[in-house]
Amino acid sequence: MNNHNLIIEEKATFRVGNAFYRPQSKVTRDLGVLAATIYKHKHGQLRVLDAMTGCGIRALRYYLESGADEILVNDSNLDIKPILEDNLQDILFLNKVKISYKNANHIFFECYNNKDYYDLVDVDGFGSPSPYLSTMLWATKIGGLVYLTSTDGRTGTGHLPEKSLQVYGSYARSHPACQEQVLRLLIGSVLQQAATMELGIKPIFSLFTGQTYRVMLQLLNKSNLTLDNYGFIGYCHECGHYKRISWHQLGKVQCVQEKNINPYVISGPMWLGNLHDRDYLGEMKTLAKEWRWLKRVELLSVMENELDFPPYFYTLGEIGKRGKLDVPKRSQLIQSLNDQGYRAAPTHINAEAIKTNADLNICIEFSNAISRQKTL
Numbered sequence: 001m002n003n004h005n006l007i008i009e010e011k012a013t014f015r016v017g018n019a020f021y022r023p024q025s026k027v028t029r030d031l032g033v034l035a036a037t038i039y040k041h042k043h044g045q046l047r048v049l050d051a052m053t054g055c056g057i058r059a060l061r062y063y064l065e066s067g068a069d070e071i072l073v074n075d076s077n078l079d080i081k082p083i084l085e086d087n088l089q090d091i092l093f094l095n096k097v098k099i100s101y102k103n104a105n106h107i108f109f110e111c112y113n114n115k116d117y118y119d120l121v122d123v124d125g126f127g128s129p130s131p132y133l134s135t136m137l138w139a140t141k142i143g144g145l146v147y148l149t150s151t152d153g154r155t156g157t158g159h160l161p162e163k164s165l166q167v168y169g170s171y172a173r174s175h176p177a178c179q180e181q182v183l184r185l186l187i188g189s190v191l192q193q194a195a196t197m198e199l200g201i202k203p204i205f206s207l208f209t210g211q212t213y214r215v216m217l218q219l220l221n222k223s224n225l226t227l228d229n230y231g232f233i234g235y236c237h238e239c240g241h242y243k244r245i246s247w248h249q250l251g252k253v254q255c256v257q258e259k260n261i262n263p264y265v266i267s268g269p270m271w272l273g274n275l276h277d278r279d280y281l282g283e284m285k286t287l288a289k290e291w292r293w294l295k296r297v298e299l300l301s302v303m304e305n306e307l308d309f310p311p312y313f314y315t316l317g318e319i320g321k322r323g324k325l326d327v328p329k330r331s332q333l334i335q336s337l338n339d340q341g342y343r344a345a346p347t348h349i350n351a352e353a354i355k356t357n358a359d360l361n362i363c364i365e366f367s368n369a370i371s372r373q374k375t376l
């Protein structure tokens with residue numbers, strides 16, 4: 001490889017040429033590498049299918065950093081062949097990598113047909129993930145991981161509810177916590193697709209970067225779709241309250257606040273369980289510390305702290321608007337809620353929002369109390 005236009009990302013050195021590379025997605029690659037490395041430690045092997053590779057950066061990093069034993073690298077764009085083969089030449093030479101230029105669904109079907117299942121299937125496409133929501137599972141080993149991307153935020157955030165029905169089989173409406181909803185729709189949709197094959201899934205971690213939604217899921221050997229973990233979220237546009245709604249409550253719930261009765265606007269069905277697995281996240285954090293990836297340690301700590309909360313968050317904007325006073329800093333409001341025995345934590349999804357088990361009215365009351373104290 002000549003040195004012209006060389007890019008270095010962690011242990012990988014490569015060129016982009018006419019292939020795809022987005023430096024801002026490094027955080028999604030970093031977390032993928034951490035999870036893959038933990039998987040290799042636990043299972044002693046790591047065979048990766050990088051189904052939409054672009055310039056090959058993920059394949060390189062899974063090999064060089066996670067210790068992947070074997071990688072099937074694929075991209076449907078044959079025009080990138082010279083640059084991709086140049087980038088992967090060292091591992092091609094070691095017989096660690098196979099490259100193909102097919103539609104990802106073709107590859108998934110081939111894997112299924114040949115009973116050739118992978119430990120990690122990375123599906124990093126453009127826009128909507130809908131063509132791969134079920135097919136990617138055909139290529140995944142039971143107990144293995146799938147790492148799925150969506151960059152189609154508009155559909156799941158409630159701007160295109162009918163398209164959401166088409167993509168996720170769920171009706172998505174707009175509300176302040178709608179980015180968390182996209183992650184939940186993605187997980188819920190894979191959960192439902194897996195259930196049709198009598199399989200289940202467990203979220204290892206879920207990530208929103210501001211542009212990209214990513215979920216890392218583990219494939220389980222039996223369906224875990226239940227009326228408890230797959231359901232609805234209601235949002236009251238009048239008073240800003242949320243409610244987790246189960247199937248048997250549909251049509252029966254109304255928002256009753258201060259003698260006003262308002263209908264909830266309902267989105268779903270979607271995943272209502274935790275967005276991450278506590279143990280796996282903890283192991284990823286320990287590894288990130290060992291590798292001195294301090295920014296990732298910080299992110300994983302926030303993700304750890306957002307576990308075991310209701311499936312939505314309150315934005316400071318909503319709290320301020322409804323409380324009609326200036327809203328304090330996020331950390332101050334969280335501290336004051338914690339001091340009074342409520343659970344509250346930041347969310348990685350929105351830098352101006354909190355996850356809490358306190359009611360919105362409590363958040364407004366505490367926020368106003370801090371504001372009044374400041375003006376005294």
Ligand SMILES: C[S@@+](CC[C@H](N)C(=O)[O-])C[C@H]1O[C@@H](n2cnc3c(N)ncnc32)[C@H](O)[C@@H]1O
Pocket residue numbers: 020021022025029051052053054055056057058074075076077102103104105124125126
């Ligand atoms: C977002 S880029 C991948 C980026 C890469 N994983 C990374 O981290 O830099 C999406 C890639 O998927 C390829 N692609 C799009 N649709 C595909 C399909 N159906 N099958 C295989 N590859 C596809 C595109 O050619 C493009 O290179």
